[in-house]
Every structure is written in structure tokens, then in C-alpha cells.
Amino acid sequence: MAAEKRGDGTVGKALDVLNEVAEIGSPVRFSSLLKTSKYPKATLYRLLQTLLNQDMLSYNDEEQTYKLGLKLVRMAHAAWLQSSLAPIALPFIDELSDKVGETVHLAQLDNGQVLYVDKRNPSSPIEMYSQAGKVGPAYCTGVGKAMMAFLDEESLSRVISKQAFFKYTDFTITSEKALRKELTTIKKQGIAFDKQEHEVKIICISSPILSAKGRVIGGLSITSSIDIHSLESLQEFKPQLLKTSELIGKEAGAWNFPEQNN
Amino acid sequence: MAAEKRGDGTVGKALDVLNEVAEIGSPVRFSSLLKTSKYPKATLYRLLQTLLNQDMLSYNDEEQTYKLGLKLVRMAHAAWLQSSLAPIALPFIDELSDKVGETVHLAQLDNGQVLYVDKRNPSSPIEMYSQAGKVGPAYCTGVGKAMMAFLDEESLSRVISKQAFFKYTDFTITSEKALRKELTTIKKQGIAFDKQEHEVKIICISSPILSAKGRVIGGLSITSSIDIHSLESLQEFKPQLLKTSELIGKEAGAWNFPEQNN
DNA sequence: AACTAAGTTCCATTATTTGGAAATAGGGGT
DNA sequence: ACCCCTATTTCCAAATAATGGAACTTAGTT
Known part of the structure; x- marks a missing residue:
């Protein structure tokens, strides 16, 4: 069977x-x-x-x-409310975005991909359509790598097997070996960077959101462009980013947010 | 059949x-x-x-x-992009919201209800799906009444038959007869007001978005509270609101946005 | 009018769904 | 540990719905 x-x-x-x-x-x-x-x-x-x-x-x-059809838009609102980290994380993201004055993304792993479930853009609204519901690759985004780095080996292999390793830019990681090496570093540091790996000029600093039991439930990132920030200056956000992730993780625990297994 | x-x-x-x-x-x-x-x-x-x-x-x-499940959130993003007025209306709404400095809602009729597909809130940052996908009653919201007023009789009866006429506030219209009378006025004026009919203290001015053939494809509103605006001062937004609605209608035509039949 | 491509319907065969009933898993409580 | 109660899951013969090749309709072309 x-x-x-x-x-x-x-x-x-x-x-x-x-x-x-x-x-x-x-x-x-x-x-x-x-x-x-x-x-x-x-x-x-x-x-x-x-x-x-x-x-x-x-x-x-x-x-x-x-x-x-529009029915999907309708249903998704309900899904977003009841199945994403977004409602739980909302106040924390607002605060983080206020403090750092940069674009903040909240994401979850979904079927080997990064699913953005919320976003704050303090300055200009224009840029792209809403990010909620948008998906991106895991192997070459900050949130994606941050989340992968903290998966158990079984989940990780599953997720890695779904990666396309398409070379978006000159900096994109294109092999499992290189990715695994990077993930080890990330796990050690507790923080991931996107060094223009997905889009030219776009960089970000990112951390996983972990449950009380240490399981990955989401990812959080602060995004900027190399015209404004260097990787070093993004580093400065590390404490605030980690703090916010921790708070969201705690809050999720209090709300019984499920430990997923992607 | x-x-x-x-x-x-x-x-x-x-x-x-x-x-x-x-x-x-x-x-x-x-x-x-x-x-x-x-x-x-x-x-x-x-x-x-x-x-x-x-x-x-x-x-x-x-x-x-x-x-x-999260799959719905994912699909809905695609649905929102391809089936809602939001992507088409985006630049116009940004501009309107900038100019008037008030909350702007974009809605469509879906199964007799108002489905909000986009929102701009100039003061606090964007919380996307917290509004997109949300549904509200048609008979007691500005956008709902504005859209209904411009439906043909057949569609209108269908929509009216789906209204609950629940009395949310002291000002809520609770009968078909009163609603039809209000709709006549709205059609004459080209503009609808929500006079605290859905939520206490909340008022709005609203206009339908019409296709080239005059069919309702959506609704646009500027929302405020009685602490800040009177109905009279909302009136002042009328020209801008109508202009924006017209532009969106034109653009939708250029993009072949379908005339719906709710 | 004949041809063509796209979309829609038919219907006998086949595969899936159905739902009552029975089996199993979880709690408490004594 | 044992029993009892409730919630969930599995079974299987009967009932129903899905299948898809082929025929038909429609609209557009030559």
C-alpha cells in the first residue's frame, strides 16, 4: 500500500x-x-x-x-489569524520596527520554503505588493538560513532536499555542502546574514524564533540595502533582534503555538 | 436545471x-x-x-x-494578486492616502458582503492581512452602501436578500425599505456616508468604483472618527475620492478587470 | 460551405465514497 | 489495576460519484 x-x-x-x-x-x-x-x-x-x-x-x-477566486482571500485571512505567528508576534514586531527604523519580516517554514507572514516597513509603503503570503527560497534568504540552522537533522535533510540551489546572484550558495557549512556557523552565532544572496544590494540580519523546547517556529529579519547599511552596521541590531525573537517565542508558548515539523 | x-x-x-x-x-x-x-x-x-x-x-x-493551514495563506497571496482590485489600485490608493492623511479602504462585493482587499493607514504602519481578507456587512458600511447603490436591480435584490440587518449601533439601518431609500439618495449624490452605522464613533465617506460600462467593481472609502472629523469635513474629500475612484475604474478597464455579478 | 481548433456534454464502466457499526485509545475514578 | 465512559479511528459491503474516450457544439478561418 x-x-x-x-x-x-x-x-x-x-x-x-x-x-x-x-x-x-x-x-x-x-x-x-x-x-x-x-x-x-x-x-x-x-x-x-x-x-x-x-x-x-x-x-x-x-x-x-x-x-x-476571492473566497481564497477571505479564507486566508482566517488562516493567517489562526495559523500564523503573525497575530502573536504583532506587538513585538511593531516595537522592533519602530526602534530600528528598518524593514522587518516575519516568516515561517512551509514545505521547504520561506513563507512571509508579516512585514513592517516604517518608511515608504511603495516597493512591492504585500508580502504576507509571499514565498521565497530558504537556502538564500536570511530567515530561511536562520530557521534551517536550528532544525534537527531529520527535518533539515527534508528541507534541504527541497532546495533548488538556483544561482540568483554571484553570492548565492549553490551547494548543499556550502549551505551546511554556513548553517553550522549560523547556529554557533545565533544569527544569519543574507549577503546579497537572493537579490543584489539587499542584505539582512536574521534570527530564528524558537519554542521553549528549542524547536524552530519562525524567523525574524531586519532587511536593508547596501546603499544604507553594511553588514557590520546590521550587526548592531543583533541584540534587539534576538530579544524580540525570544519574546515572540515565549509568547507563542503561552498561546500554545504548535511546534511544526517542516 | x-x-x-x-x-x-x-x-x-x-x-x-x-x-x-x-x-x-x-x-x-x-x-x-x-x-x-x-x-x-x-x-x-x-x-x-x-x-x-x-x-x-x-x-x-x-x-x-x-x-x-498555511497553504491557504500562500494561495491567497496569489489570489489577491490576480483576482482583487488591489494591485491595480495600489498607486492610486497610496496617493489618496498621502494627500488626505486618513485611513483608506479598498473593498469588493463578495457574496453579499464587503470584502476588504486593501487598506492604507498613514499614521501607523501597514498591517497587511489584518485587513485584507476581512469581511464586513454591506448594509451598514460606507463602501457596502456605495457599491449597492450602483448595482442593477437584479444584483441588488440578490445582495439585499443576504443582509442580516443586525442593529450594530443606534444608527444602523435595519430594514430593506430604509436601505433602499438611502441607496437612492446615494446614487443621486454619487457618494455614501457611514454615519456610525457599524461602529460607534466611526464615520466614513465612500464611493463606488465603476467600470467603463458603469458596472460596480469595487468601493473606496476614507474613514475617520467623530473625534477628528464631522460628516461635513469628510465632505471635503469628495472630489479627491471621486477622482481616485474614477482613475482606478479606468485603470481596471485597461487591465481588463472583470465586471463581477454579485 | 468546408475546415479547424476550442470548449462542452454523454454515458457505460470503474473506482471512490459512504456510514453504520465495531474496534481502539484515553482518561478519570474507585 | 480494573472498569467505565467518552473521543477518535478503522472496517467493509453497498451505494454513489468520478472517469475519460468519443461524439457533439460553437466560433473563428480559409
Whole structure:
């Protein structure tokens, strides 16, 4: 037995299709989905109809395209409230961002990737769309490395196996060996840096958020650009960053926030 | 024809269960769900397992509780990007919020309710998902009334039939008749006010966002409290509010934003 | 009108879901 | 330790829903 891979009957298939639409990221036509999809025409068609009925997708008559439905936005609000660290961490992040005057990110590990669940940007609002819900690579971001460094070996291997090691910049770590070495250093120092590994000019200092039992429940970072800060000057935020992470970890414990196992 | 009720096979049932968990808003035990649910024990159990497998739900071993999964947060980001007015409206809202220095909300009608898809709060920093994804009543909010006022009769009846007419404050409109009268005035003036109808002390001025063909695609509001503004002083924002709404409507047209039919 | 590509429906076959009932796991309490 | 009560999980034959190849419809082209 062992349905090792995916596949919970029809529901699994439907969510699969939903994911495909999500990943494409823009309105898609039926025929376009059909080309990628592993499901036969009639099946795919019916799955799409069902998802439409359920408001998980919306359909544009004129363009004949499908896209994700607003119902998801609605549900996600509930999910964010009840499943992310964000509501718990909120006051601490506000305070940290006020004090340091830089962009602060709160993230969690989700399926080997970094899922940003909150963000504070004290200065300008413009830049990008909201970060909550956005995902990024774990192996080349500050929060990602900070969280990985404190995983137990089993979880770590699982997460590492999901890394793409794509070379975003000249500084991106592109091998498991180099990554593991870096993680050892990070664990020793309690702090991770992103040295322009994901985006040119963007650097950050980051720490894991640990539960009372020492398990990783999230990550916190202060981000800046090399036009404003050097790695050394980011260092100065270390005490405040660690303090905030610790406070969030404590608070999470008080709220029974689950120890995850990604 | 007309599958009047709900029910797209198993997928529908699974999403139903997901909704139930979402609506409860906090981690739930199996037995607790079972009491509310229309599905028999074994069925409910398997649906929950499937949703767990798919990361739509997460399970807390110690507490034996289910809650919404992070996958939803992730998907919602994609949904927000591709299905809401927010990305299109972003620059216009930034500008409006800068100019007026007050809280600005962007909303859409979703299933008879107001779904907030973006928010700017010039004073305190952005707390993204704390508002995006939030829903509110249509009959007693500025954006809700502004949008309703410009619906065609068919859509309007549908939306009105979904209103609860709960009396939140002394000023809440609690009958269809009174609401329809108010909507007529709003349509004439092109602007709606929330006169503490939803929350005491909170007032707002609001306008619909219309497509080129005059169909409602969203709503925009400037919110304040009676401690700071009177209705008369909110009036002063009318030209800017209308202008911004118009610009967003135009831009949406350029991007082929679909005319919805709520 | 004939051709083509895209989208939709049909329906006999097959695979999944169903749900009552029984088994199992967890607590207390005595 | 034992029993009892409750909550959760598993089983399995019957019932139902999903499947997908093929046929059909629609819209756009030559």
C-alpha cells in the first residue's frame, strides 16, 4: 500500500488543479491548463467547474480565462489569524520596527520554503505588493538560513532536499555542502546574514524564533540595502533582534503555538 | 436545471468542512465539528484527513485540534494578486492616502458582503492581512452602501436578500425599505456616508468604483472618527475620492478587470 | 460551405465514497 | 489495576460519484 505520493481522491485532484492555477499566476485558458495538466480533458473540465461553483476560482467570460477566486482571500485571512505567528508576534514586531527604523519580516517554514507572514516597513509603503503570503527560497534568504540552522537533522535533510540551489546572484550558495557549512556557523552565532544572496544590494540580519523546547517556529529579519547599511552596521541590531525573537517565542508558548515539523 | 443548492460531490463537501473550520475561527476538536456538521462521523473524519494531507488544515497533536493551514495563506497571496482590485489600485490608493492623511479602504462585493482587499493607514504602519481578507456587512458600511447603490436591480435584490440587518449601533439601518431609500439618495449624490452605522464613533465617506460600462467593481472609502472629523469635513474629500475612484475604474478597464455579478 | 481548433456534454464502466457499526485509545475514578 | 465512559479511528459491503474516450457544439478561418 502506501499512497506515498499525492492523491487523496477527487479532493486532491481538485486542489491540484487549484494549485496549478495559482502557480501560473495569471488568468489561464482551459486549453492552456490542459497542456500542462495530467488530467484528461473531461476530468479537468469538471474539476474546474466544481472549483468555480465553490468560488475558489472565478471565470472571465469574455477572455474565457480562469483565475483564483476571492473566497481564497477571505479564507486566508482566517488562516493567517489562526495559523500564523503573525497575530502573536504583532506587538513585538511593531516595537522592533519602530526602534530600528528598518524593514522587518516575519516568516515561517512551509514545505521547504520561506513563507512571509508579516512585514513592517516604517518608511515608504511603495516597493512591492504585500508580502504576507509571499514565498521565497530558504537556502538564500536570511530567515530561511536562520530557521534551517536550528532544525534537527531529520527535518533539515527534508528541507534541504527541497532546495533548488538556483544561482540568483554571484553570492548565492549553490551547494548543499556550502549551505551546511554556513548553517553550522549560523547556529554557533545565533544569527544569519543574507549577503546579497537572493537579490543584489539587499542584505539582512536574521534570527530564528524558537519554542521553549528549542524547536524552530519562525524567523525574524531586519532587511536593508547596501546603499544604507553594511553588514557590520546590521550587526548592531543583533541584540534587539534576538530579544524580540525570544519574546515572540515565549509568547507563542503561552498561546500554545504548535511546534511544526517542516 | 439549476443546481439550486450546494454540492459538487466530494470536493464540495471537503470545502464545506474547510469553511466550517474557517468560520469557527479557532482551533477545533473533531467532536466539536461533528456536532455542527451535517456529515456523519466517518465521513467527516476522512474529509478532515484529506484536508490535512493537502495542507489545507493543520493538526495539533497535543490539543487534538484542527485549524486552517498555511497553504491557504500562500494561495491567497496569489489570489489577491490576480483576482482583487488591489494591485491595480495600489498607486492610486497610496496617493489618496498621502494627500488626505486618513485611513483608506479598498473593498469588493463578495457574496453579499464587503470584502476588504486593501487598506492604507498613514499614521501607523501597514498591517497587511489584518485587513485584507476581512469581511464586513454591506448594509451598514460606507463602501457596502456605495457599491449597492450602483448595482442593477437584479444584483441588488440578490445582495439585499443576504443582509442580516443586525442593529450594530443606534444608527444602523435595519430594514430593506430604509436601505433602499438611502441607496437612492446615494446614487443621486454619487457618494455614501457611514454615519456610525457599524461602529460607534466611526464615520466614513465612500464611493463606488465603476467600470467603463458603469458596472460596480469595487468601493473606496476614507474613514475617520467623530473625534477628528464631522460628516461635513469628510465632505471635503469628495472630489479627491471621486477622482481616485474614477482613475482606478479606468485603470481596471485597461487591465481588463472583470465586471463581477454579485 | 468546408475546415479547424476550442470548449462542452454523454454515458457505460470503474473506482471512490459512504456510514453504520465495531474496534481502539484515553482518561478519570474507585 | 480494573472498569467505565467518552473521543477518535478503522472496517467493509453497498451505494454513489468520478472517469475519460468519443461524439457533439460553437466560433473563428480559409
